[in-house]
Amino acid sequence: MLPPVIGVLFDGIAYGMLLFLLSVGLSVTLGLMNFVNLAHCAFAMLGGYVTVVLMNSLHWPFFATLPAAFAAAALASVVVERILFRRLYRASDLDQVLLTIGIAFISVAVAAWFFGTTQQPIDMPAYMRGSFNFLGLNIAVYRLFLVGVGIAVLLALIAAVDKTRFGAQVRAAVDNQRMARGLGIDVDRTFAITFALGSGLAGLGGALAIEIFGLDPNFAFTYLVYVLIIVSVGGLGSIFGSFAAACLIGISDIAVKYYVPELGAFLIYLVMVVVLMWRPAGLFGRR
Amino acid sequence: MAVTGTQVSPQTYLRSLSRWHPIEIIFWLSTLLPFWLFPTYLSLASQISVAALFALSLDLILGYAGIVSLGHAAFFGIGAYSAGLFSKFVWGEPFSGLIVGAAAAALLGFASSFIIARFRHLTLIMITLGLGLLLAEAANSASWLTGGSDGLQGVAIWPLFGIFKFDIYGTTSYAYSLAVLFVIFLMARRLIHSSFGLALRGIRENFVRMPAIGAPSREHIRKIYTIAAAMAGIAGAVIAQTTQTVSLETLDFQRSADVLVMLVLGGAGRLYGGLVGAAIFLIARDQLSGIAPQFWYFWIGILLVAVVMFLPNGILGGLSALLARWRTR
C-alpha cells in the first residue's frame, strides 16, 4: 500500500509533464536567440483549438489530432517568425515583450471571436478516461499517458540534441552565437527550425492539456506565467532544466493545492524569486 | 527647448533644456477643459489623472533608468490599500492619506530595490513579475485585512478641506487628482533636469559605461526605484480616496501590464508620454468597452504590434520625428 503522498507526487509529475511540453520550446528559443516570446502559449492554444475542431466537427479520433495540433502550431509559428519576429532579434527586451504580448492579445481576441469564451469540451476515448488501482492508489489513465508522453519527448529531444548534427548546431549556437556563425553554421535557419519545433511541442501540449486544464481563449495568458517561471527557474536553453523545473513546479503546485490550499500560488512565485536571486541564469542555465 | 550654437555658454545651454515649452503650458491648460466641456465625464477624467500619475512613475524607472517592470502595480496597490485602511481605522483626511500611501509604497519600493538593482534583462523582468504576483497572492489571502475579492469595505474619506465632498459627480475628484498629478509632475520634471536625472539617462543610454566613469549605478537605481514607488503609491491612494473603494485589481498583473502599455503608447522617456498614453488608452477603452471586451483586446494587440514596428518611441516620439522632418523641409 503506497501512502497518498505518492499519489500527490504522481499527479504533480503528470501536471509537470504537461508544463514541460508547454515550456521546453520557449526555453530553447530563449537560450538560442534571447528572443522573449510571450506569444508562446498562443501557439499552444492554437494546437488545442485544432484538436477541438478536428474532433468535434470532423470526428477525428483523439490520437490522430495530436500530430495535426503539432503541425498547425509549427506552421503558424513559421509564418509569424518570418513576417514579424525575425525583425526583432536585435531589438530591446521591452520591444520583444510588447510585440509578443500584442500577438497574444490578438490571438485571444480571434479565438474568442471564432469559438466564444466558454470552455471547449472534447470526448476522450473511453479507455483514456477512468483510472485503475495500483498498490492502493487511484491512477488516472490519462495522467499516466501524459507521463509517458513527457518522458518520451524528453528522451527524443535529448537524443536529437546530443546525437544529431542539427542538435550539435543548436548546442553550438546556444553556447556562443557569434562563434557558431563564424564556423559557418546558419544560425538563423537553425533558429527558425528550433522555433517551429518548440511551438509545435507547445501546440501538442495545448491539445493534451484540454483534458486537464480545459480550453478557453484565455489559455494564452493563464499558463504563460507558469511557463515563464519554469523557463526562468530551469535555465534558458536547457532541455533538462525545463524538465526538472516543470516537475518541481508541477509537484509544488499540486502538493500545495492538496495540503495547504490557502497558500495558493504564493509558494511557486516565492520559489521563482528565490531561485532567480540565487542563480540568475536559472538552475541549469548557462549565462 | 534647447538653444544650440556655441555662442551660448554651457551653463546657459543646460539651463535652457529645462525651460517650459509653450506646448506644455497649452497641455496643462487643456486639462482644465473637462470641467466645462465634459462635465459628465469627470470621473473618467479623474481616472485618467490617476493612471497618468501611475504611468509617470513607471516612466521614471523605465523611460529614464531603463528598468522594465512587470510588477509596478504592487506599489499602486499598496498605496491604495494603505490609504484606504488609514481612512478606515485612523483618520479620513485626504492629504494625510496621500502621505501614508506614499510612505507605505516607498518602504516596499526601498526594500525591493535591493533585489531589483542587482539584476538585468529577462531575470529582472521575471523578478519584478514574481514580486508583483507574490504581493497580489498575499493580498488575496489576507482577506481579513484587505477584504479579499470583495474589496476593502469601510473606506471613509472626509471632504477635502472639510468642504468639498468626493461625490459621484466627480468634480472634487477630478480637481483633487489633477492637482496631485500636477504637483508630482512638477517634482518629477525637476528631478529629470537635475544631475540625478542625467545620471539616470546615463544608465539607460549605456549601462556599461557608468561604472567606467565612477558611477554607483546600483545606488542610483535603488534611489529612483524608491521614488517611483512612492509616486505610484500616491496614485493608488488617490484612486482609493476618489472612488472610496479598494479592490484586488489595484495590484494585479493586468494593471501592471496596462500601465506599461499606456507608457509605451505615449512614448517612454519623455515625461509626457505616460500622460498622453493614459488619456488615449482610457478614453479608447471607455468608448470601445461597450462593444465586446474581445474587441478591445484585439485592438490593443494590433496597437502594440504597430507601436513596436512603426512607432518605437510611442506617439510622442512619432510626433517629434514628424516635427523634426517638417522643420528641415
Add this chain to the structure above:
Amino acid sequence: MTPDVFTSKDAIALATHGLTKSFGQLVVARDIELSLPVGARYALIGPNGAGKTTLINLMTGMLAPNAGRIFLGDEDITTLEPQNRVRRGLARTFQINTLFAGLNPLEAVTLAVCERRGIAAKFWQNIAVHKEAIEEAYSILVKLKLGDCAYQPTRELPYGRQRLLEIALALATRPKVLLLDEPAAGVPQEESGDIFEVVAGLSDDLTLLFIEHDMHVVFRFATHIIVLVGGAIFTQGTPAEIAADPGVREVYLGTRKHD
C-alpha cells in the same frame, strides 16, 4: 629581454602580480606580472586574441581574476568594484565606442565630472546650478577640440570625434592611471593626428598604458613595450630592444601597420 630595473625613487602607479584568468579550459591571462611606474608611457602589443583587452578588463574590475593581485599605488584593489577603482584614479577607454548615444558631449562629460564630485545623486536642483562642474567639463571638451560640437548628440558625431569623447570621459574622472584601448582604432588617417596630439599632451604625472597595433604610433609614444601572446607576457623592454628581438618579429609577424 632586459628586466626592468626601477630605482627606489620610482613609485609604482599600477602593478599586477600573478594575475590569472581562465574560462574553463581556455586560459586568457597567465600569471601576469607587470609594474607601471608613475608617469610611464607603456604600450601593450600582441597579436589578435592575445588577451590585451582582457587584461584591461581584469585591471579595471570588469572581469574577476581566478588568481593574482592588482595594486594601484600602495592599495590592493583586487576585490574593489569597477566604479570604486575609477574613484581611486584608474580609468580606461574602450576599444569599441562605449558612449552615451543620446546625450551630447557636454552632458556626458558633465555627468562624469558630477559623479566624481559626488553630486550626481542630487535630484532637487537643476543641473545648471553646478557651475564649476559644468565649466570643468567644458574645458575638458575644449582641450580635446570637442568644444564646437559640445551640444550635438553623440550619435551624430563623426567617428573620430567620438573616439576623442571616449578619452574625454576618462579624463573627466581625473585619473592617475589611464588605460587606453586602441584609442585610434578605426579612425581615418586625417583624424587620427588629433588623437595622438591629445595623448602626447597628457600630463607627465599621468601614467599611461595603451594598447596599439600601429607600430609607428607605438614607437612614437612609448618608452617601454610589453608584448602579450596567448595571455602571457612574452617579453618586454624598450622599443629598441623589442624592435631588435627576433622572437617578437616571429610571433608578431613583422611590424605590419594596421589600417
